[in-house]
Amino acid sequence: MGWNRKILRVDLAGGTCREEPLNMEWAQEYLGSRGLATKYLVSEIDPRVDPLSPDNKMIMATGPLTGTMASTGGRYTVVTKGPLTGAIACSNSGGFFGAEMKFAGWDMIIFEGRAPKPVYLHVENDRAELRDASHLWGKSCWETEETIKHELQDPLVRISSIGRAGENQVYYACIVNDLHRAAGRSGVGAVMGSKNLKAVALRGTKGVSGIRDFGAFMQATNDAKKVLADNAVTGQGLPKYGTQVLMNVINEIGALPTRNHRDVQFEDAGKISAEAMHEKRPTDGKPHLVTNAACFGCTIACGRISEIDKGHFTVKNNPKYWGASGGLEYEAAWALGAANGVGDLEALQYANLLCNEQGMDPISFGATVGAAMELYEMGVITKEQIGLEAPFGSAQALARLAEMTALGEGFGKEIALGSKRLCTKYGHPELSMTVKGQEFPAYDSRGIQGMGLAYATSNRGACHLRGYTVASEVLGIPVKTDPHVTEGKAELVKAFQDATAVFDSAGICVFTSFAWTLADVQPQLAAACEGDWSMDKLNEVGERIWNMERQFNNAAGFTAKDDNLPPRLTSEPAKTGPAKGMVNHLDRMLPEYYQVRGWTPDGVPKPETLSRLGL
Amino acid sequence: MKIAFKLFASLSDYLPAGSLHNRIELDVDEGVSVAEVIRRYQVPERSAHLVLVNGLFVPPAERSRRRLQEGDEVAVWPPIAGG
Ligand code: SF4
Numbered sequence: 001m002g003w004n005r006k007i008l009r010v011d012l013a014g015g016t017c018r019e020e021p022l023n024m025e026w027a028q029e030y031l032g033s034r035g036l037a038t039k040y041l042v043s044e045i046d047p048r049v050d051p052l053s054p055d056n057k058m059i060m061a062t063g064p065l066t067g068t069m070a071s072t073g074g075r076y077t078v079v080t081k082g083p084l085t086g087a088i089a090c091s092n093s094g095g096f097f098g099a100e101m102k103f104a105g106w107d108m109i110i111f112e113g114r115a116p117k118p119v120y121l122h123v124e125n126d127r128a129e130l131r132d133a134s135h136l137w138g139k140s141c142w143e144t145e146e147t148i149k150h151e152l153q154d155p156l157v158r159i160s161s162i163g164r165a166g167e168n169q170v171y172y173a174c175i176v177n178d179l180h181r182a183a184g185r186s187g188v189g190a191v192m193g194s195k196n197l198k199a200v201a202l203r204g205t206k207g208v209s210g211i212r213d214f215g216a217f218m219q220a221t222n223d224a225k226k227v228l229a230d231n232a233v234t235g236q237g238l239p240k241y242g243t244q245v246l247m248n249v250i251n252e253i254g255a256l257p258t259r260n261h262r263d264v265q266f267e268d269a270g271k272i273s274a275e276a277m278h279e280k281r282p283t284d285g286k287p288h289l290v291t292n293a294a295c296f297g298c299t300i301a302c303g304r305i306s307e308i309d310k311g312h313f314t315v316k317n318n319p320k321y322w323g324a325s326g327g328l329e330y331e332a333a334w335a336l337g338a339a340n341g342v343g344d345l346e347a348l349q350y351a352n353l354l355c356n357e358q359g360m361d362p363i364s365f366g367a368t369v370g371a372a373m374e375l376y377e378m379g380v381i382t383k384e385q386i387g388l389e390a391p392f393g394s395a396q397a398l399a400r401l402a403e404m405t406a407l408g409e410g411f412g413k414e415i416a417l418g419s420k421r422l423c424t425k426y427g428h429p430e431l432s433m434t435v436k437g438q439e440f441p442a443y444d445s446r447g448i449q450g451m452g453l454a455y456a457t458s459n460r461g462a463c464h465l466r467g468y469t470v471a472s473e474v475l476g477i478p479v480k481t482d483p484h485v486t487e488g489k490a491e492l493v494k495a496f497q498d499a500t501a502v503f504d505s506a507g508i509c510v511f512t513s514f515a516w517t518l519a520d521v522q523p524q525l526a527a528a529c530e531g532d533w534s535m536d537k538l539n540e541v542g543e544r545i546w547n548m549e550r551q552f553n554n555a556a557g558f559t560a561k562d563d564n565l566p567p568r569l570t571s572e573p574a575k576t577g578p579a580k581g582m583v584n585h586l587d588r589m590l591p592e593y594y595q596v597r598g599w600t601p602d603g604v605p606k607p608e609t610l611s612r613l614g615l
Numbered sequence: 616m617k618i619a620f621k622l623f624a625s626l627s628d629y630l631p632a633g634s635l636h637n638r639i640e641l642d643v644d645e646g647v648s649v650a651e652v653i654r655r656y657q658v659p660e661r662s663a664h665l666v667l668v669n670g671l672f673v674p675p676a677e678r679s680r681r682r683l684q685e686g687d688e689v690a691v692w693p694p695i696a697g698g
Binding site for chain 2: 231232233236237238240241242243244245246248249252253254270274275330331464465468471475476477480482510511514577578579
């Protein structure tokens with residue numbers, strides 16, 4: 001079956017935990033994780049609800065492949081209405097927490113209301129209870145994990161928690177599991193904080209039972225693992241260099257957003273690249289990178305474990321940060337580095353550690369610092385307001401602002417607003433590099449046209465993980481397309497968006513898609529799950545999920561006007577590199593995209609589209 | 616004429632020892648092709664997956680036809696991806 005067929009519903013206000021059967025009709029239509037949890041959310045909340053009010057709900061969900069033998073089957077998602085955007089939020093994390101939820105016998109946990117005082121949820125197989133978390137409030141994610149494990153006298157309990165950022169409702173607070181994996185984007189951690197829910201601690205010893213055809217499943221997962229191992233990207237490139245190998249590529253093609261997207265190439269890209277992570281530091285003769293790491297059941301192992309230079313100004317008096325820990329990945333290295341012009345790898349890792357420790361999305365945090373640095377250079381905000389000088393390129397400012405934001409001090413409270421609210425507050429909304437309130441990731445859409453459309457139409461605001469056309473436009477996966485043209489991009493974006501929704505909903509990592517297509521996922525799902533899981537069905541499920549998310553956003557008040565890019569990207573040409581002189585031509589792609597999607601020219605799904613998808 | 620030749624990720628092993636920042640400057644004959652430069656450094660053809668000249672993609676079929684010019688920057692990667 002893949003599914004455990006069981007949901008845990010937690011009423012935080014009433015302090016109760018209740019078991020419910022999983023709606024198996026919905027499972028057949030929305031698969032699991034992202035799709036199925038979103039179906040529950042949109043059926044249970046008012047789309048116009050204030051995301052930080054008790055009326056919003058938060059769902060932690062696994063997919064049918066989570067916890068199984070399928071490679072990368074350790075993923076879980078957090079689905080809620082996002083405070084950063086006001087749109088649907090769906091943040092995906094690896095590590096071991098998701099698999100543990102399956103082992104404990106649950107498919108998802110729905111959190112409702114707000115606890116009167118801080119609590120954490122403890123689940124041990126069938127037993128679930130809310131416990132007092134007053135003593136954990138104010139603690140970091142790292143301290144919380146350690147304290148709970150100590151209290152339960154169980155080192156194998158798996159924990160997702162919020163740090164100070166989630167408690168303080170930083171708009172881009174995340175939920176951290178297994179110390180350095182995170183449901184990162186859209187502020188899901190702030191929702192958890194608003195509910196007075198500090199942590200979820202899971203222990204499951206049941207394993208995953210109920211695979212529909214175990215023999216076929218073993219065969220399918222083994223075949224698919226061979227595809228990953230034989231592929232040069234997933235078999236060699238990602239384990240050795242991690243995602244950060246893209247730093248030099250994206251810089252060379254002139255699409256590395258630099259200094260709040262003022263520039264598209266960063267002169268210090270090499271210093272913060274995967275190659276630099278492997279080089280020995282002149283200071284202590286050690287490379288930054290210690291080893292790679294894998295999430296549950298992953299045969300790719302793209303994760304980075306690094307050791308910061310103990311003599312660096314950020315940590316020399318702070319041994320707590322000296323040990324090997326998670327980072328840097330490409331997105332974090334870009335957002336903390338190029339986005340604000342900082343080329344000091346150790347400073348980036350320090351800021352990254354603070355993001356993991358206190359639970360902040362490094363993409364939105366770094367990009368917001370970039371916006372603040374631009375406002376500072378323009379004289380709109382001053383040294384006195386910030387508390388220090390903050391020009392582009394200042395590693396000191398980056399490190400200090402990371403501390404202030406993580407701990408809710410001084411100007412950190414302004415950085416906590418995110419780029420859109422910050423820039424609007426200081427009279428320059430046009431400088432906010434966001435879509436639907438969420439900060440861009442590490443690709444400038446002037447040099448990669450399709451990404452402009454992917455960003456503008458992403459259901460959770462600017463995001464690379466909703467339709468990663470970089471794979472095709474830059475890396476040639478599955479086929480190479482020209483990043484400078486707009487023709488054909490509407491279909492490309494739709495295809496990536498729908499397929500990604502299936503990968504996410506299955507409970508596997510989207511990085512498998514560098515080697516797998518849906519045709520590699522399909523036999524695994526068909527063997528694990530009862531029902532029809534043909535290719536046609538999967539394509540339909542992906543499209544259904546996308547349209548469901550869109551409908552929620554439309555009902556929440558979003559319109560076609562919000563499928564937009566900041567004016568900088570559509571009217572200020574790239575200054576250097578191969579895309580020099582180019583802007584993003586969203587206007588050419590968007591009408592075609594609406595058409596391909598079966599939506600009206602106003603971006604609303606047509607009745608025939610909805611009825612075709614059973615929505 | 617002078618060109619720059621850059622090998623990234625695992626291909627950096629094919630650069631002469633002591634090369635800095637994945638890059639060397641080369642003195643080459645006029646009219647040399649992209650494929651010839653890559654061959655000169657013994658980079659296996661299937662490892663030269665992503666080839667850019669001045670940041671623009673050169674498809675495999677064009678690499679032996681594409682002549683380099685003074686100041687060109689050739690950058691090569693094995694199959695890689697990120698996110
Ligand atoms: S590919 Fe990387 S992010 Fe994905 S599951 Fe494996 S280690 Fe985790």
